[in-house]
Amino acid sequence: MTIKSKVRTIPDFPHKGILFRDVTTLIKDAEGFKEVIDKLAERYKGVEIDYIMGMEARGFIIGGALAYALGKGFIPVRKPGKLPSESISFEYELEYGKSTLEIHTDAIKKGDRVLIIDDLLATGGTAYAAAKLAEQLGGEVVEMAFIIDLPDIGGRKRLTDVGYKIFNLIEFEGD
Secondary structure (H helix, E strand, C coil), rough: CCHHHCCEECCCCCCCCCEECCCCCHCCHHHHHHHHHHHHHHHHHCCCCEEEECCCCCCHHHHHHHHHCCCEEEEEECCCCCCCCCEEEEEEEEECCEEEEEEEECCCCCCCEEEEEEEEECCHHHHHHHHHHHHHCEEEEEEEEEEEEEHHHHHHHHHHCCCCEEEEEEECCCC
């Protein structure tokens, strides 16, 4: 079975006309989850990375497992009010509105090399916000990695147009 076949599609969620790509069916499948982490670990083995940075919530699951596989630390990027220590925030555009992400001010120091990871790339807003947070603290974004890219929505182009490198395992085009 392929990774793509283990992703559930839910029509009309969260709004009519949207085909929601749900990775919970992939990550609950031991073989599928292992394949995702193994493929990502193989790509980044030997790459100079100090930290894996994942966004709430599915980015925590994938990022935590990948950080373990690579022997790296994990940095959580959270929604407002969830971090207990001093943090900075960045507001960004979503497909359906605005949101904000936060990171601890001591999570990254100048020159740290960060891999940003999340389950899905749609508009690129969440990944862009995470990158801006890392850069505000002096970090360098090595690459952004996703299980799924939705190329028709334009996030890849938005992120590559401003200089970020993108990697994804699968994509769903217009279906």
